[in-house]
Amino acid sequence: MRWKHEDAPDPAAGRGEPASARFSDQLIATLPRLRRFARGLTGSASEADDLVQAACERALTREHQFQEGTRFDSWMFRIVQTIWIDQLRARDVRKEDGEIIEERLGTDAPVRWTEARLALGEVRQAVERLPEDHRAVLMLVTVEGLSYKEAAEVVGVPVGTIMSRLARARIALQQQLDAGAGIRRSARNATAQ
Numbered sequence: 001m002r003w004k005h006e007d008a009p010d011p012a013a014g015r016g017e018p019a020s021a022r023f024s025d026q027l028i029a030t031l032p033r034l035r036r037f038a039r040g041l042t043g044s045a046s047e048a049d050d051l052v053q054a055a056c057e058r059a060l061t062r063e064h065q066f067q068e069g070t071r072f073d074s075w076m077f078r079i080v081q082t083i084w085i086d087q088l089r090a091r092d093v094r095k096e097d098g099e100i101i102e103e104r105l106g107t108d109a110p111v112r113w114t115e116a117r118l119a120l121g122e123v124r125q126a127v128e129r130l131p132e133d134h135r136a137v138l139m140l141v142t143v144e145g146l147s148y149k150e151a152a153e154v155v156g157v158p159v160g161t162i163m164s165r166l167a168r169a170r171i172a173l174q175q176q177l178d179a180g181a182g183i184r185r186s187a188r189n190a191t192a193q
Contacts (some may be wrong), residue, residue, distance in 0.1 A: 040139035134169035
């Protein structure tokens with residue numbers, strides 16, 4: 001039996017090279033979103049980078065587990081979240097100090113920039129104080145823009161649970177930020193007198 005050149009099997013297809021290239025392209029394209037998600041979970045740029053690196057390593061070693069036709073970003077968010085939960089559990093076991101070192105603010109920056117950084121710091125701290133399950137849902141839906149259904153698939157809970165956690169996370173976040181604004185006003189009034 002003779003094959004026409006177009007009908008001959010591609011020798012590279014048996015080795016999985018095109019899928020690996022496609023997989024790598026998807027992974028690279030997802031990196032900025034993974035970093036944002038990891039930063040939201042960890043509250044630290046360096047911890048987030050370590051978390052993303054661990055997730056990429058796990059994804060590359062388990063490329064065969066990814067199902068074509070499903071959302072690659074959801075699969076990667078799930079890996080990031082799983083590794084983060086594992087790290088938190090390990091910290092609890094080892095009784096590690098989980099405090100985050102705050103970044104220094106530049107003293108030569110304009111006042112508006114400094115105020116914006118302070119406000120961002122307050123939001124980060126408020127997000128860090130949220131329970132882990134609420135923080136993950138908040139990051140997936142509000143920062144990453146996943147639908148409730150997609151977030152439910154990543155976290156592995158029903159859509160109603162996602163909606164409930166997100167509502168509670170938003171309320172808790174607003175209450176923390178409102179309480180912080182009252183403290184700042186009191187401090188400003190005391191210094192003005």
